[in-house]
Amino acid sequence: MACFLASVFFLVLQSYAAPPELLQAAVTLHTLDLEAGTSANVSGDLPPPGTSKRAPHSIIIGVRKGGTRALLEMLDIHPEVAVAATEVHFFDWDENYAKGFEWYRDLMPYSYPRQITVEKTPGYFTSPLAPERIRAMNSSIKLLLILRDPAERVVSDYTQVYFNRLESHKPVQAIENLLVRNGALNTRYKAIHRSLYDVHMRNWLRHFPLEQIHIVDGDTLIHDPLPELQKVERFLNLPPRIVSSNFYFNQTKGFYCIRSDGRERCLHESKGRPHPAVNSTVLQKLRSYLREHNHSFYRLVKRTFDWQ
Numbered sequence: 001m002a003c004f005l006a007s008v009f010f011l012v013l014q015s016y017a018a019p020p021e022l023l024q025a026a027v028t029l030h031t032l033d034l035e036a037g038t039s040a041n042v043s044g045d046l047p048p049p050g051t052s053k054r055a056p057h058s059i060i061i062g063v064r065k066g067g068t069r070a071l072l073e074m075l076d077i078h079p080e081v082a083v084a085a086t087e088v089h090f091f092d093w094d095e096n097y098a099k100g101f102e103w104y105r106d107l108m109p110y111s112y113p114r115q116i117t118v119e120k121t122p123g124y125f126t127s128p129l130a131p132e133r134i135r136a137m138n139s140s141i142k143l144l145l146i147l148r149d150p151a152e153r154v155v156s157d158y159t160q161v162y163f164n165r166l167e168s169h170k171p172v173q174a175i176e177n178l179l180v181r182n183g184a185l186n187t188r189y190k191a192i193h194r195s196l197y198d199v200h201m202r203n204w205l206r207h208f209p210l211e212q213i214h215i216v217d218g219d220t221l222i223h224d225p226l227p228e229l230q231k232v233e234r235f236l237n238l239p240p241r242i243v244s245s246n247f248y249f250n251q252t253k254g255f256y257c258i259r260s261d262g263r264e265r266c267l268h269e270s271k272g273r274p275h276p277a278v279n280s281t282v283l284q285k286l287r288s289y290l291r292e293h294n295h296s297f298y299r300l301v302k303r304t305f306d307w308q
């Protein structure tokens with residue numbers, strides 16, 4: 001009996017220990033971006049032996065400024081995950097959609113047979129056509145959605161556009177001028193529309209059952225990454241391989257950095273851009289408008305969030 005137990009234990013250990021080819025995969029994939037991948041034959045680089053390009057098993061569908069980059073980088077710690085280095089924007093433009101499924105697969109990373117491939121395209125969540133098209137591609141695909149406080153998201157969305165416009169020498173406006181028109185909240189402002197999580201979720205639930213969409217709490221992920229990532233591992237049926245020593249808190253930055261494969265990486269500087277101080281009357285207007293939408297969202301997803 002003892003012998004039997006010991007061998008069962010060994011088997012379990014074996015299936016949780018990364019085979020050497022997977023460890024090698026993780027290292028290779030980090031250095032391989034998709035541009036290099038598609039032109040591999042031109043530059044003389046060959047795909048790692050035993051790898052192939054496959055359609056994604058899971059897609060991080062959004063939301064923009066919800067923490068999609070952080071989630072993808074953190075999932076990349078897992079040896080059985082291969083992440084796509086660029087966003088695909090497959091469904092945003094009909095032109096790309098027409099290029100077809102093979103083209104899409106070609107943009108995916110090289111992966112080993114036991115690995116699952118994950119891509120992120122934050123625009124999918126708010127795209128009216130994405131749910132239908134993704135279902136047509138793979139109706140059993142696992143969808144990841146990362147959300148944060150919808151009002152904070154509006155400000156973060158504004159901040160990103162603000163800095164992009166500054167960098168390309170375009171005129172910028174104060175956030176209050178965009179949020180308010182003729183004394184009332186400007187609900188046609190795109191950043192507000194993108195924060196109406198119930199509206200977008202209803203569209204996804206017309207095409208996918210709720211069980212197929214795992215929602216990551218973006219506010220929690222930033223303050224305490226491990227528990228949220230363990231939920232994702234379970235959702236993706238991955239063995240638990242992400243551990244607390246994969247994270248360390250950087251006091252200067254005020255958020256967690258990642259340590260894996262003997263490398264340390266922190267998110268890009270732009271991810272920690274300071275938000276503007278928003279006029280409190282205007283912010284109150286925004287919050288009360290979003291309040292009824294989160295109630296309806298909570299009902300849809302049968303879960304509540306700790307949004308302010």
Ligand SMILES: *[C@@H]1O[C@H](CO)[C@@H](O)[C@H](O)[C@H]1NC(C)=O
Nearest residue numbers: 037038039040041042046047
């Ligand atoms: C490189 O060329 C080989 C042989 O022509 C082909 O089978 C392979 O798919 C090509 N790889 C890439 C990444 O284009």
Ligand SMILES: *[C@@H]1O[C@H](CO)[C@@H](O)[C@H](O)[C@H]1NC(C)=O
Nearest residue numbers: 055056057058138140141142
């Ligand atoms: C569809 O997605 C599921 C879930 O990740 C995966 O198991 C399956 O292999 C995918 N099918 C195709 C054809 O890629």
Ligand SMILES: *[C@@H]1O[C@H](CO)[C@@H](O)[C@H](O)[C@H]1NC(C)=O
Nearest residue numbers: 250251252253257264265266
């Ligand atoms: C922490 O962040 C600061 C500021 O970006 C950076 O200079 C420093 O190298 C980081 N430290 C570690 C240990 O990652």
Ligand SMILES: *[C@@H]1O[C@H](CO)[C@@H](O)[C@H](O)[C@H]1NC(C)=O
Nearest residue numbers: 176180183278279280281282
């Ligand atoms: C905030 O905006 C309101 C009008 O929307 C204005 O009456 C008020 O003075 C502003 N508050 C500050 C501190 O600028």
Ligand SMILES: *[C@@H]1O[C@H](CO)[C@@H](O)[C@H](O)[C@H]1NC(C)=O
Nearest residue numbers: 150151287290291294307308
């Ligand atoms: C809904 O979201 C708004 C904006 O973030 C927030 O002010 C409000 O408290 C939230 N409501 C609930 C019930 O969480």
